[in-house]
Amino acid sequence: MAPPRELIPDSLAEILLRLPPSDPASLVRASAVCKPWLRTLTDPDFLRRYRALHGAPLVLGFFRNPMNRDLPRFVPDAAFRQPRATAAAPAADHSKCHVLDCRHGRALLYDYGSGEFVAWDPITGRESRMLDRVPDVYTNHAVLCSADAGCDHSGCGGGPFLMACVGVFRVAFDQVEAGLFSFETGARRDLLPPNDPLYLNPLEYGRYSLDEQPAALVGGALYFVGSSGTLLRYDVLCGRGRSQLLSLIQLPKKKHLGSVVAMEAEDGGLGLASMYRYSLHLWSRETGAEGDASWVERRVIDLKKLLPVSSPKSPLRLSGFAQGADFVLVSTDDDAVFTIDLKSLQVSKVREMDGVRRDGHIIPYVSFYTPAGTALTPLCLVNCDVWMFNTQAYI
Numbered sequence: 001m002a003p004p005r006e007l008i009p010d011s012l013a014e015i016l017l018r019l020p021p022s023d024p025a026s027l028v029r030a031s032a033v034c035k036p037w038l039r040t041l042t043d044p045d046f047l048r049r050y051r052a053l054h055g056a057p058l059v060l061g062f063f064r065n066p067m068n069r070d071l072p073r074f075v076p077d078a079a080f081r082q083p084r085a086t087a088a089a090p091a092a093d094h095s096k097c098h099v100l101d102c103r104h105g106r107a108l109l110y111d112y113g114s115g116e117f118v119a120w121d122p123i124t125g126r127e128s129r130m131l132d133r134v135p136d137v138y139t140n141h142a143v144l145c146s147a148d149a150g151c152d153h154s155g156c157g158g159g160p161f162l163m164a165c166v167g168v169f170r171v172a173f174d175q176v177e178a179g180l181f182s183f184e185t186g187a188r189r190d191l192l193p194p195n196d197p198l199y200l201n202p203l204e205y206g207r208y209s210l211d212e213q214p215a216a217l218v219g220g221a222l223y224f225v226g227s228s229g230t231l232l233r234y235d236v237l238c239g240r241g242r243s244q245l246l247s248l249i250q251l252p253k254k255k256h257l258g259s260v261v262a263m264e265a266e267d268g269g270l271g272l273a274s275m276y277r278y279s280l281h282l283w284s285r286e287t288g289a290e291g292d293a294s295w296v297e298r299r300v301i302d303l304k305k306l307l308p309v310s311s312p313k314s315p316l317r318l319s320g321f322a323q324g325a326d327f328v329l330v331s332t333d334d335d336a337v338f339t340i341d342l343k344s345l346q347v348s349k350v351r352e353m354d355g356v357r358r359d360g361h362i363i364p365y366v367s368f369y370t371p372a373g374t375a376l377t378p379l380c381l382v383n384c385d386v387w388m389f390n391t392q393a394y395i
Contacts, residue, residue: 012037012040016041016046017046021054021058059366060122061364062074062365063102063364074122076122094111096111096112096113101142102363102364107143107363107365108141116130117130117132119161122365138179142217143164145160146189160184165179176246198232198247208227209227210225216263216323217323219269219270229251230250251272252274254281264323265282265284269284271283271284279301280300280330283295303340307330307332307338307347324366328342329350337362
């Protein structure tokens with residue numbers, strides 16, 4: 001019998017584009033069929049089309065800082081398989097690490113054992129380390145891709161990466177400073193020479209501090225939730241026509257605002273989610289005709305019918321948000337954690353999230369799980385459903 005004719009390359013790409021990102025095993029199996037299929041699935045142009053077609057990336061797991069130090073810091077989703085250990089990517093043991101942030105395919109951790117900051121890719125297992133030469137004044141940290149503004153961050157898992165640091169001087173609580181550090185060199189790498197610190201009005205803000213929750217990256221600026229009803233804005237792209245590195249934004253003037261997380265609004269601008277009792281309030285920051293900006297309340301979602309609540313006296317808590325995936329994390333009075341899709345209002349319970357502090361934040365890991373991210377090469381067929389691959393990952 002003659003071998004089957006090969007598919008026309010354009011037809012092959014159109015077929016493979018339809019493989020669902022929710023089933024990463026199908027992508028991996030397809031990449032192992034033959035070399036032409038592998039080349040197609042790892043081609044940058046194909047990956048850009050794939051991400052454009054399927055929209056928002058997947059939530060592949062969650063990071064946490066459990067009270068029990070023996071529990072893992074990363075809880076993968078059921079469909080996610082962590083890579084096997086290799087010489088280039090040894091088995092990750094982050095039991096001595098504190099999770100700080102997660103963005104653009106990398107998690108940022110601090111290793112108390114080695115005294116290093118770690119940028120870790122859970123898909124490939126690769127990590128970059130930087131010795132802690134960061135001044136103690138920087139108490140909040142964020143990881144981000146160092147590519148130019150043209151990067152859409154849908155496939156920049158290879159780096160290079162930067163760490164943004166913001167902090168309040170412990171002696172003078174009215175002085176805030178920020179800096180950028182490179183994971184490639186470990187040196188400070190500001191896009192402009194360091195500006196003077198942001199000096200606050202002590203009569204208005206008193207002993208200013210920052211919340212431990214991760215920052216939101218919106219339009220080239222990081223937003224940290226601060227005390228005294230404010231957001232601290234750190235413009236990491238200040239060298240691109242912007243003049244002010246640090247600034248403060250007042251939160252909405254509302255009698256009962258409750259817990260707050262900064263996030264990206266539906267229009268791509270700065271947004272805010274606030275939780276008071278069983279109501280989730282969604283806000284957006286809008287600029288008026290005269291250039292003055294203000295908060296506009298867009299939606300109020302009643303969660304009593306969406307979430308199981310054991311006691312009307314036990315309020316819900318905002319535990320985090322997923323940038324690029326349009327959902328927030330909400331914790332109940334019995335420490336159960338749920339995701340709420342802000343578009344469909346679909347509610348899902350997060351699996352195996354025991355051990356999280358009552359006031360702790362949960363950080364979703366959002367990324368596309370594709371063969372290009374795992375650098376797969378087919379080795380052998382085990383059975384009709386399972387393939388094994390070298391070095392980086394297996395299904």
